[in-house]
Structure formats: structure tokens, C-alpha cells
Amino acid sequence: MDTNDRSRTILIVEDSLTYRSKLREYLSQDNRYNYIILETETGTEGLRQYRIAQPDAILLDYVLPDMNGLEFLQALQQQIKKPDLPVVLLTEYEKENLANLAIECGAQQYLSKAAVTTENLRLSLHNAIKQGELLRQVAELKMQNKRHLKVLNQKEEQLRLALASARMGIWDWDLLTGQIHWNREHEELFGFALGGFDGTYETFDRCIHPDDRSSLHEHVVKSIETHTSLCHQFRIIWPDGNAHWIETRGEAYFNDAGQPIRTIGTVVNIDERQQAQQLLQTQLEQQRLVLDMTVRIRQSLDLEEILQTTVDEVQQFLQIERVLVYKFLPDWSGKAIVESVGTEWSGILTTDRVYHPCGESAIAHFQQGCIIANADIYNADLDDLHIQLLESLQIRANLVVPIFKGDKLWGLLIAHHCSAPRSWLTSEIELVKQLASQVSIAIQQAKLFAQAQTELTQRKQAEMTLQLLNTQIEQRQSVEALKDEFIGIVSHELRTPLTSMQGALGLLAMGLMDDEPEQMKQMIEIASNETERLVRLVNNILDLDKLDAESKSLEQEWCDAPSLIQRAIDVMTGSAAAAGVDLVKDCPPSQIWVAPDRIVQTLTNLLGNAIKFSPPNSSVSIEMREIDEPISDRSTRFDSVRPITAPSRQIRFAIKDCGRGIPADKLETIFHRFQQVDSSDSRDKGGTGLGLAICRSIVEQHQGQIWVESDWGKGSTFFFDLPQPIHKNALQQGTV
Structure with missing residues (x-):
């Protein structure tokens, strides 16, 4: 690299000595260039140094003692008369709007002080310097363009002659005087006689279609402001009232001060192109509509919905007053079953009468797949009675297409134009025919679906x-x-x-x-x-x-819970004493809604089992508590659990022993009839295998659940929960 190419002069405008030292250190780490560094603490001194030294780039602090960075950039622009400056703005803030303002004021780069590194500082300076060089090159190119402008003007006349042979109009708009010049072809394209255009913008503006004026004006202004080529399509109105499509292309020219002074361009007639595009667009829209209807038919089995969608889409697409589907009855009369009608026109469905859309002679016509397209009922070959019927329905033009169910005539898809005669286009007729075919598919599909539904129901x-x-x-x-x-x-x-x-x-x-x-x-x-x-x-x-x-007639009453438990203990006291087992009771005072004898029986059975399987000198406890948990579904008799009809709480009984315990695989089966943990228990303990089954039956008749939890070798605890009314008066004594 040449020594001059490697040498760069950098002006640092920063009031912080510490940060200037930091920037010098960053630059000294860059081995690609030799930096000559100039430093100032104020914006005023920085502007003076720039005039003297003409540095390659400036590192500018946004906050200075005498001005901010944006004010410095504005002053520098006025000083050197250049919109783009080789400046890298440094700031403590990371705000996008501040960066945008800095760029608008001419800065080339923007860095946050906290994010500055040797590499990004080098890149920012390099980019700022290169952008300045590019701008100088652009300025030189503009000077060359000015020199070539004279040559371009000489070529312009030759271009006009070439365009005339192509029936292409040329316009030349002097922006300083406002005068517009059109060549002969341009006047012809706008419907003027030779020399009929007076050269004013007002006359030109009156030729533009009212709906296109604002759009054309916006494109012209944008092309001048952005120095871009103009290309726009718009409609014009000839003096005879006919509309035509025009495409214009143009360029704007500017003086040395950058002010627009002239625009030159061409116009061509694109009626045929627009008609072709419109035809193509119509065909695409028709294909889209048919495809959409096809998809809806495949996705829906609701025939009425499909028919209603069809008439709605046709009415909207053709922009007509009424569309309906007519279904034949066995005697070839019939009725409209769905319709789509404009707000200003009467509906046929609301009349609730048989409507004959055609004479009887037309039935054979439709059965052959033919259509009827009347542009004006008064010019069609219709009898007086038929015309009177159509008049009563506000019909002036109609399009009638047959709908088949298989190979039999099912009905008609009918379009009515009510406000005036209408010549039906081939594309419109083809669209209605295609949609009628899709309706035929939907009808057949609905029939098959109904058959399938019947078969499915029977199956x-x-x-x-x-x-x-x-x-x-x-x-x-x-x-x-x-x-x-x-x-x-x-x-x-x-x-x-x-x-x-x-x-x-x-x-x-x-x-x-x-x-x-x-x-x-x-x-x-x-x-x-x-x-x-x-x-x-x-x-x-x-x-x-x-x-x-008794499962449906359990006699329940309010009982004292401790008394019930004591009754069960009294029954089993002798057995407990004989077995050397202590009985422990823990029950707070409480009134419960139960069948007392059955609950005592349940407690007695559970205590008896606990005593039988407890070793001597051990204890069996029985307790009762109110709980807040909802009743869980532990019961194995789902059919016997009935919902309680009054607001409820729960009470839980627990009988705990210190016996041998119950294996996990027996925790459920022991509640079945004639089931015991060990078959020898019947001989050794005297059990029948029915006690727990009786307990489960009693608990479930109280709408509760019973279960056991056990640790093998340590003992078992039998639980049962009973739902209770919240208040004693929530249930009257009686049968539940």
C-alpha cells in the first residue's frame, strides 16, 4: 500500500480528555493506516480546524460545551456546502431517532461510546471516508451529465421523429413557465384535432378520468422529488365521452441548483392491452369461483348451504339484481328454494307461490341441456302471459341454465337482470353453466350421503x-x-x-x-x-x-356419633378383653344422618376383624372426623352410588389395628363375598368371609365409600366416608 494511501488525518471533537485518549489508543491499534490525529474540545474550534486542515474524517461527540452534535453538523454543511459529511457521531445514548437525525444532518456513521472497539471504529472511519469519496465521484458525474445534456437535446428531435412513426405521443412540460407541448400523435391519442390542445395543465387535467386524477398527480410529483422515471397507467375521457386507457413514461430534468425545470415523456394507447388483461382477470376470477365452489362442495354435505352460497357468489360476481335456484315438482311446476336478491328488488321466496320461469315447451329444451339467455324479454320469443309473469317479478333480462340430478332434470339456476336489458357475455354464460354442473354434483352427493346416513343408522x-x-x-x-x-x-x-x-x-x-x-x-x-x-x-x-x-329404602335419622361408636365398643368389649386388646375411642361430639343400627353393625364387624388379627397387649383405635375432601371414587359398586340431594359435608370413620396387615393384591378383593386374606382364617379365626361385604353394602347404601390402607406386617386401617347434610334441618327425618 502506498504511504499516502495509508495515511489518514482524523479530527477528534471531544471535550473529554479521557475519552480522546481512549480513541487515540483505539486508532494506534489499527496497523492498516497511519493516523494523523487532531483534537479540539469545542464545536467552534472543531469547525475552525476543519477549514484549516481539511481532515479525512471527524470523530464527533454529540454533547459539546458550546453546541450539540446536530448543530455542529448543520454548521459544517453550511461551511463546506455539501449535504453528506465524513463524520462519525459518538454518543452516550442508544436511540434510533437520534441516529436517524444524525444521518439526516449529513453524518455518515453513528456509534455508541459504550460499544466502540478498535475494529468497529476503524470500519466506521473507513466507511465514512469511502462514502465521501463516492459522493465526490457522483458530483463529477453530474458535471459530465451536464456536458452531455446538450448532446441529448440534439438527439431529442431525432427521437420525436421515431416516436411519431410508432403513433406514440410526446409531451414536453416546461415546469418554469407551466407550458405543455404535445406533438400531433399526442393530440390524436387524447381525441383533439390538430392544434386543439392549448398547452395548459388545466386542459390536460380535464382530460383525465376523475377517478384517476389524484393517482396520476401523486406519481408525477414522486418521480420529480425522487429523481426517478415516471411510468403510470390511467384513463382519459375524449370529447365524445368515451374512455380510453393511456400509459405514460417520462423523465424530469434539473438545473445546477438541483431544481426541476422540465419533464419530457411519451404516451401510448393501451386499450387493447387493458381489455386483454381484464378478460384474463375475469377468466381467473371465474376459475377461482368455480374452484372455490368445488372445494366447498367437497367439504360440505349441507345442500341448502351449498345452493345459497352459489346464488350469493353468482349475484356478486355478475353484479345483477337477483339469482335463484328453482326446483321442479313432479308435475313440472316448481318453486324457488334459495335466492340472492338486491335490497331494492323484491324476493321470489317471500311470495310463497309456484313460479314458472319458462313455458311448458321449454322443458324439453332444458332436458336436452340447452340454456335460455334473453337480453330483453320484450325482444325475446315469449308469449304474452309469460311476459306478464316476468314483468310482475321485475325481470328485464334473464339467463336460465338447467341443473341435473344424474341424467334427470332437477331444476334451474336462474339469473335476473331487473333494471335494464343486458347482453349476456359468453364468459358469463359459461360461468353459470359450470356452477350449475357443480350444483348437480352437490345434489348427487347429498343423495348419496342421505343413503349412507340411512344405512349407517340402520347399521x-x-x-x-x-x-x-x-x-x-x-x-x-x-x-x-x-x-x-x-x-x-x-x-x-x-x-x-x-x-x-x-x-x-x-x-x-x-x-x-x-x-x-x-x-x-x-x-x-x-x-x-x-x-x-x-x-x-x-x-x-x-x-x-x-x-x-333395602337398598332403596334405608331408614336414616339424626344420631349422636360418639354414642354409636360406644354401642359398637360395648358389643366387642368382651372379645377384646379375651384377646388382650385395648379399644381406644376418639370422636368429637357430632350429630350424623345415618341408619344407626346399620352403622353400629358396620363398626362392630370392623372392630371384630381388627380384634381377631391383633396380637395380645396391642390396641385397636376407632375415630371419627369431619373432612373437607370431596368424596373420591374408591367404590367398586358404581351403580349403587347416588348423588346426595342436599348440601353436604363428609364424616370419616377409621378403625386401626396392629395386626399382620393385608397384601396389596388383596386390598380390593377382601370386600367381595367369601373372600379372606388367608383361607385358613375361616378355621383359625372363625370368620365367614362375609363381614366386609356387609360393611361395603351398608356404606354404599349411605352413598359413601369404604377402603383399606395397610402395611404388611405392621397393621391395617379401614376407612369409610359418609356424606352428610350441612345443617341438621337440611333433611327431615325419613327415608333416603
């Missing part, structure tokens, strides 16, 4: 009937299985004590124990115990049957 009914039969068979099989299981279990449970009784009594009857009183006494005790066991078994079976019978 569902058959499946439901079959499912019901299967359910009944399964229920019957389940009942038979339960019956067999119950008979087997009961037979076994009855046979066991009877066998023991028979054996003991048989020995006594044969006199084998006559000489052995102790053994005789033992045999009598065996017979007595088995008799008690048999009685308990029969009583429990009868109790379960009675509970099932």
Missing part, C-alpha cells in the same frame, strides 16, 4: 340390538356363574361345620366317649362351636340378602 341400530343381546347373554352367563360360585362356596362353607358336628356327635352317639368325660366335653364344644359358626354364616347370608332388598 348402528343393528349393532346396538346385537350389543344389547350380547350384554343380556353376558349378564345371564355372569348370573349363572355367580349362582354356581355362590352355591359352591355356600355348600363348602355349610359342609365344613356340618362335617365337624356330624363327626363329634357320631362319636358321642356310639358311646365311645362314655368313659372319657374330658374328651366327651371336647366333642360337645366342637359341635357347639361349629353350630355357632353355621348360625353366623346363615345370618350373614340372610343379612346380605336383606341389605340388597
Whole structure:
């Protein structure tokens, strides 16, 4: 790199000595250039230094003692007469609006002091210097353009001659005088006779279509202000009232001061191009409409909705007063079933009468797939009665297209133009025909869907009937299985004590124990115990049957909870004392809504189980508490749980023992009939396997739930929750 190319003079305008030192350090770390650094503390001194030294770039602090950075930039612009300055503005603030103001005032770069590094400082200075060089080159190019302007003017006449042969108009607008010059072709394109244009902007403006004036004016002003080429399409009105499309292109020219002095351009007639574009646009819109209707038909099975959408879309697209769908009846009369009608015109649906859109002779015409397109009913081949009917419906022109269901004529898609005659375009007729075809598909689809729905309904009914039969068979099989299981279990449970009784009594009857009183006494005790066991078994079976019978008529009343618990403890005190088990009660005073005898029975059964399985010198606790939890669904009898009809709270009973515990896989099954943790319990503990089943039945008839939580080897706790009215007077004593 040349030494001069590597040398750069930088002016630092910064009142902070510390930050100037920091900037010098950053620049000294840049090995690409040799920096000559000039420093000032004020904006005034900085402007003076710039005039003297003409540095390559300026590092400018936004906040100076005598001015801010924007004021410095404005003063520098006035001093050197250049809009763009090789300045990098440094500021403590990170605001986008401040950066934009700095750029507008001529600064090339903007840096936050906190973000300055050696690299970004070098890049900012480099960019500012290069942009200044580019601006100087642009200025030189402008000078060259001025020299070429004279040559361009000489070529202009040649261009005019070439454009004349192409029937292209030329305009030349002197912005200083306001005079506009048109060539002959331009006057012809605007409908003027030769020399008929007076050269004023007012006359030109009157030629522009009223809806296009503001748009054309905006484009002309924008092209001048932005120094860009003008290209715009607009409509003009000829003196005879006809509208034509024009495309204009132009350029603006400026003096040395940058002020616009002249615009030159061309105009051409683009009527044919616009017509072609309009035709293409119409075709695209028609295709879009047909495609949209096709998609809606595929997505919807509601025939009425599809028909209504069709008439709405046709009315909007064709900009006509009324569109309707007419359905034939078996006698070839019929009625309009959907319509879309303008607010100023009467509807046909509201008349609730049979409407004949055509004579009877036209039926065969429609059955062959032909259409009717009348531009004016008074010029059509219609009889007087038909004309009178159309007049009563405010119809002046109509378009009628047949709709088929399969190969049979189903109805008509009809468009009415009411305000005036209308010549139906081929594209419009084709659109209505395509939509009528889509309606035919929708009708056929609706028929198939109805058939499918009927078949589906019949199939569902058959499946439901079959499912019901299967359910009944399964229920019957389940009942038979339960019956067999119950008979087997009961037979076994009855046979066991009877066998023991028979054996003991048989020995006594044969006199084998006559000489052995102790053994005789033992045999009598065996017979007595088995008799008690048999009685308990029969009583429990009868109790379960009675509970099932009472499931809908449980007698409940307000009871004192501690008294109920005490009754159960009193019943089991003897058994507890014999087993060496203490009974502990914890129950606050409370009134509860229950069937008292059944709750005592439940507590007695649970206490009895707890005592039987607790070791000597242990305790069994029974407690009751009110809880706020909602009743959880722990019950295995969902059909027996009925919602309580009054506002409710909950009470929870808990019976805890210190026995051997219950395995996890038995926590649910022990509440079933004839189920025990161990089959030997029936012999060793004297149980029947029905006590917990009775407890569950009683609790669930109270609309509650019962469950057990157990740690194997540590003991078990049986819980049951009962819903309660909030207040004692919430329920009257009676049957729930």
C-alpha cells in the first residue's frame, strides 16, 4: 500500500480528555493506516480546524460545551456546502431517532461510546471516508451529465421523429413557465384535432378520468422529488365521452441548483392491452369461483348451504339484481328454494307461490341441456302471459341454465337482470353453466350421503340390538356363574361345620366317649362351636340378602356419633378383653344422618376383624372426623352410588389395628363375598368371609365409600366416608 494511501488525518471533537485518549489508543491499534490525529474540545474550534486542515474524517461527540452534535453538523454543511459529511457521531445514548437525525444532518456513521472497539471504529472511519469519496465521484458525474445534456437535446428531435412513426405521443412540460407541448400523435391519442390542445395543465387535467386524477398527480410529483422515471397507467375521457386507457413514461430534468425545470415523456394507447388483461382477470376470477365452489362442495354435505352460497357468489360476481335456484315438482311446476336478491328488488321466496320461469315447451329444451339467455324479454320469443309473469317479478333480462340430478332434470339456476336489458357475455354464460354442473354434483352427493346416513343408522341400530343381546347373554352367563360360585362356596362353607358336628356327635352317639368325660366335653364344644359358626354364616347370608332388598329404602335419622361408636365398643368389649386388646375411642361430639343400627353393625364387624388379627397387649383405635375432601371414587359398586340431594359435608370413620396387615393384591378383593386374606382364617379365626361385604353394602347404601390402607406386617386401617347434610334441618327425618 502506498504511504499516502495509508495515511489518514482524523479530527477528534471531544471535550473529554479521557475519552480522546481512549480513541487515540483505539486508532494506534489499527496497523492498516497511519493516523494523523487532531483534537479540539469545542464545536467552534472543531469547525475552525476543519477549514484549516481539511481532515479525512471527524470523530464527533454529540454533547459539546458550546453546541450539540446536530448543530455542529448543520454548521459544517453550511461551511463546506455539501449535504453528506465524513463524520462519525459518538454518543452516550442508544436511540434510533437520534441516529436517524444524525444521518439526516449529513453524518455518515453513528456509534455508541459504550460499544466502540478498535475494529468497529476503524470500519466506521473507513466507511465514512469511502462514502465521501463516492459522493465526490457522483458530483463529477453530474458535471459530465451536464456536458452531455446538450448532446441529448440534439438527439431529442431525432427521437420525436421515431416516436411519431410508432403513433406514440410526446409531451414536453416546461415546469418554469407551466407550458405543455404535445406533438400531433399526442393530440390524436387524447381525441383533439390538430392544434386543439392549448398547452395548459388545466386542459390536460380535464382530460383525465376523475377517478384517476389524484393517482396520476401523486406519481408525477414522486418521480420529480425522487429523481426517478415516471411510468403510470390511467384513463382519459375524449370529447365524445368515451374512455380510453393511456400509459405514460417520462423523465424530469434539473438545473445546477438541483431544481426541476422540465419533464419530457411519451404516451401510448393501451386499450387493447387493458381489455386483454381484464378478460384474463375475469377468466381467473371465474376459475377461482368455480374452484372455490368445488372445494366447498367437497367439504360440505349441507345442500341448502351449498345452493345459497352459489346464488350469493353468482349475484356478486355478475353484479345483477337477483339469482335463484328453482326446483321442479313432479308435475313440472316448481318453486324457488334459495335466492340472492338486491335490497331494492323484491324476493321470489317471500311470495310463497309456484313460479314458472319458462313455458311448458321449454322443458324439453332444458332436458336436452340447452340454456335460455334473453337480453330483453320484450325482444325475446315469449308469449304474452309469460311476459306478464316476468314483468310482475321485475325481470328485464334473464339467463336460465338447467341443473341435473344424474341424467334427470332437477331444476334451474336462474339469473335476473331487473333494471335494464343486458347482453349476456359468453364468459358469463359459461360461468353459470359450470356452477350449475357443480350444483348437480352437490345434489348427487347429498343423495348419496342421505343413503349412507340411512344405512349407517340402520347399521348402528343393528349393532346396538346385537350389543344389547350380547350384554343380556353376558349378564345371564355372569348370573349363572355367580349362582354356581355362590352355591359352591355356600355348600363348602355349610359342609365344613356340618362335617365337624356330624363327626363329634357320631362319636358321642356310639358311646365311645362314655368313659372319657374330658374328651366327651371336647366333642360337645366342637359341635357347639361349629353350630355357632353355621348360625353366623346363615345370618350373614340372610343379612346380605336383606341389605340388597333395602337398598332403596334405608331408614336414616339424626344420631349422636360418639354414642354409636360406644354401642359398637360395648358389643366387642368382651372379645377384646379375651384377646388382650385395648379399644381406644376418639370422636368429637357430632350429630350424623345415618341408619344407626346399620352403622353400629358396620363398626362392630370392623372392630371384630381388627380384634381377631391383633396380637395380645396391642390396641385397636376407632375415630371419627369431619373432612373437607370431596368424596373420591374408591367404590367398586358404581351403580349403587347416588348423588346426595342436599348440601353436604363428609364424616370419616377409621378403625386401626396392629395386626399382620393385608397384601396389596388383596386390598380390593377382601370386600367381595367369601373372600379372606388367608383361607385358613375361616378355621383359625372363625370368620365367614362375609363381614366386609356387609360393611361395603351398608356404606354404599349411605352413598359413601369404604377402603383399606395397610402395611404388611405392621397393621391395617379401614376407612369409610359418609356424606352428610350441612345443617341438621337440611333433611327431615325419613327415608333416603
